[in-house]
Amino acid sequence: MTVHAHDESDLTRNQLLVLDTLSQSGGPLSAYSILDQLRDQGFRAPLQVYRALDKLVEFGMVHRLESLNAFVACRHPSCDAHETIAFTICDGCGQVSEISDDTISDRLQSLATDTGFALKKSTVELRGICHKCQNAVRKVM
């Protein structure tokens, strides 16, 4: 029984299709836009997407962006080291970057521990404008 270390060969057809759709998009997608892109492959209902997403998130191969109600493929090519703790999300172009930072994760963990809070999952999402989009705005002005 495999516990971790999932790779693509462990995935079902539906999970693979959903993961591929997300990977190829290069950015966040809603469950319903994944569904639309997979109609040709036989997808008919949201549940087919949500079920695949649940597993992929569980495996750490996809992340859910709470502030967007959307999903992104993990950028880590091999499926170890899914230790992302934060995301930047550009409100201009939608680009998402993953950040790993021990200062923050350690600090969050100790803030929790200090108050007796058993931390299960951290959501850290930074909304703003990426470097490229800031330059793009300057050009227009």
Place this chain on the structure above:
Amino acid sequence: MTVHAHDESDLTRNQLLVLDTLSQSGGPLSAYSILDQLRDQGFRAPLQVYRALDKLVEFGMVHRLESLNAFVACRHPSCDAHETIAFTICDGCGQVSEISDDTISDRLQSLATDTGFALKKSTVELRGICHKCQNAVRKVM
């Protein structure tokens, strides 16, 4: 024209009703459950709640919890110092606590700045089990 430093006297009737509902609940509420609680006061449609919430969030008097799709009244009694940067959310009892921590906010800001990202808003939500609920589980076992 007042720019900041809103207090209750600046609020419209609808905004006051929504804020009171949230304050009295002591925890997070969805927009629709706020709506249900305000039917007696004449509320009929979700938009009445969402519009009030938009303003209250803008004023810093209410926070949106992204991972819950819900809203809480800011715990700060006077409406200065809405500098909360993080929340703990207990998955057992639903209790929400606000955390202000310069280590984290400074670090998030500098991670953003380092990559040329213009940070507008940080979402930091810690999901887990609070101290009380951990004890409650022990009793049952």
Place this chain on the structure above:
DNA sequence: ATCATTGTGTAATGATATAACATGTGTAGT
């Protein structure tokens, strides 16, 4: 062979959020 587990397909529904348009209300400028 049977049973449990897991994945799948499908329809219906629930939950969250916004668009579009009409109406009211206070206030500043004339």
Place this chain on the structure above:
DNA sequence: ACTACACATGTTATATCATTACACAATGAT
């Protein structure tokens, strides 16, 4: 007073996100 403007409101309809419930199929363990 009248107008123009900004802003809050009311209402209907619709868009978007997510789950429940039920039936069936494939796999693997006993």
